[in-house]
Amino acid sequence: MDEKSIDKDVILKELDELHNLDHNYADGRILGSMCTEAHPFAKEIYYKFLDTNLGDPGLFKGTKLIENKVIESMGEILSIEKPYGHVVTGGTEANLMAIRAARNHARKYKGIVDGEIIIPESAHFSFKKAADMLNLKIVEADLDDNYKINVGSVKRLISDKTVAIVAIAGTTELGLIDPIEEISKIAYENNIYFHVDAAFGGFSIPFLRDMGYDLPVFDFSLDGVCSITIDPHKMGLAPIPAGGILFRKEEYLDVMAVDSPYLTVKTQSTIVGTRSGAASAATYAVMKYFGKKGYSKLIKELMDNTQFLKENLEKIGYEIVCEPELNLIAFNHPNMETNEFAEKLEGFGWKVSVAKCPVAIRVVLMNHIKLNHLKELVEDLKEIF
Numbered sequence: 001m002d003e004k005s006i007d008k009d010v011i012l013k014e015l016d017e018l019h020n021l022d023h024n025y026a027d028g029r030i031l032g033s034m035c036t037e038a039h040p041f042a043k044e045i046y047y048k049f050l051d052t053n054l055g056d057p058g059l060f061k062g063t064k065l066i067e068n069k070v071i072e073s074m075g076e077i078l079s080i081e082k083p084y085g086h087v088v089t090g091g092t093e094a095n096l097m098a099i100r101a102a103r104n105h106a107r108k109y110k111g112i113v114d115g116e117i118i119i120p121e122s123a124h125f126s127f128k129k130a131a132d133m134l135n136l137k138i139v140e141a142d143l144d145d146n147y148k149i150n151v152g153s154v155k156r157l158i159s160d161k162t163v164a165i166v167a168i169a170g171t172t173e174l175g176l177i178d179p180i181e182e183i184s185k186i187a188y189e190n191n192i193y194f195h196v197d198a199a200f201g202g203f204s205i206p207f208l209r210d211m212g213y214d215l216p217v218f219d220f221s222l223d224g225v226c227s228i229t230i231d232p233h234k235m236g237l238a239p240i241p242a243g244g245i246l247f248r249k250e251e252y253l254d255v256m257a258v259d260s261p262y263l264t265v266k267t268q269s270t271i272v273g274t275r276s277g278a279a280s281a282a283t284y285a286v287m288k289y290f291g292k293k294g295y296s297k298l299i300k301e302l303m304d305n306t307q308f309l310k311e312n313l314e315k316i317g318y319e320i321v322c323e324p325e326l327n328l329i330a331f332n333h334p335n336m337e338t339n340e341f342a343e344k345l346e347g348f349g350w351k352v353s354v355a356k357c358p359v360a361i362r363v364v365l366m367n368h369i370k371l372n373h374l375k376e377l378v379e380d381l382k383e384i385f
């Protein structure tokens, strides 16, 4: 650290230089990100609420009400009238809270000590972190031929140590929706906690279903679903860090509560103590500003872009891994190794992401990738072919 104060202009110049090393969403070249540029109005509101601390909600009563309203609004799109939950930093923290709730609940009501969680092979790596921190064993369910969780495999893996089953609504690598209705039934019948990770799909599937897209039901309308992760900082156009964790019952928060004696509230269930209310306020603002109509229009455009890319990939001769269900498409060159193909695309200036299961180039068609970028991509793909 410097001894004396440095001139603001000097600091700004240095920071700008470093910031210039970052890639810009606006270039439309970032193909593998589930995050995108936040809406300008959301950014404005974020800044306004920077000093608020939801870790001590008695001091920030208004901001706490905003967080509650955001949870309620997300509950509405996930078919629950009175959800319990929090705005957190993202999908990782939301999943960690869900698994912590499941573990504590099973410990309290079933006496399970060395618990296990059943997750699909396609689950995001955040569940590995959760299992590690919570001292749980991961039991991986197989995927079926369509890369979705194999229901039979889940059934077989249930044991008297199972504290939670997890399924995904919008997988990280392929954007697929697991057969959540079937898993929900199994979880309900076996009295096992069921968590749905809709970090990616939470802000799109409900609107797509309303518009008549043939997508499976994945939300609290299914009796077995105990909690859902839904991330405003992915498809919700809220600034990073904004995640959401919603629970069906208050008791799932209660089993995580620890005493916080000197605060304005007497217990705390979140993992983070001091936590900014900026994400709550920004999410509230962008959800109000867009409304269902705005989000529907956005996802419709992104689905149209997905369709455009898919048709062109097929026309050129690329192999699509599976029929896209959301705004994500994975594909391969018919006779070039994926890493070599990825390098070629990088050579054309595209920031690509390679899926592992199955190995493929994955493109997440977020809001920063416009039709003109896709047309450029198609031209480059023709040249590589």
Ligand code: 0PR
Pocket (backbone or CB within 6 Å): 032, 033, 034, 035, 089, 090, 091, 092, 093, 095, 124, 126, 168, 170, 171, 172, 197, 198, 199, 200, 231, 243
């Ligand atoms: N659940 C699912 C289904 C996810 O896809 C992700 C992240 C998470 C949970 C964890 O969310 P947070 O990263 O908010 O904690 N999915 C992306 C991924 O890991 C996140 C991402 C975003 C990666 C932008 C790269 C990137 O440039 O692939």
